[in-house]
Amino acid sequence: MEEISQQKISEIITLNRQAGETFSIKMKDSPSVFLGIPVPAGDDPEKFILNLLNPSPGKTGRLYEGKIEDIQFLEKV
Numbered sequence: 001m002e003e004i005s006q007q008k009i010s011e012i013i014t015l016n017r018q019a020g021e022t023f024s025i026k027m028k029d030s031p032s033v034f035l036g037i038p039v040p041a042g043d044d045p046e047k048f049i050l051n052l053l054n055p056s057p058g059k060t061g062r063l064y065e066g067k068i069e070d071i072q073f074l075e076k077v
Contacts, residue, residue: 003073010068013038013048025050026072034064035077041065 004012016023017039025034035054041047050064 006069006071009071009074010045012074013068014040022053022077023074024077025074027066028070028072036064038074 012023016037020037022035023038025036025038027034034050034052036050036052038048038050041049046069047065047067050066052062052064055062
C-alpha cells in the first residue's frame with residue numbers, strides 16, 4: 001500500500017461523490033478492511049460516509065461514518 005496524504009484522501013472522496021467508485025478502506029482503529037463507496041459527509045468536511053458492500057456479520061447497518069484523518073489506507077478496487 002502506498003502512503004497517501006490526508007489532503008489527497010479528502011480529494012478522492014470528494015470526487016467520488018459523482019463517480020461512485022468502490023474502494024477498500026482500512027481505518028486506524030479497526031482490524032477489518034471495509035469495501036464500499038465513500039462520499040463526503042454533507043455536514044462536515046472532515047468526515048466521510050461509506051456505503052458498505054461488505055457489512056460485518058450480524059450488523060444490519062450498511063453505512064459507516066468516519067473521520068478522514070482516521071483512514072490508514074484507501075485503494076480503488
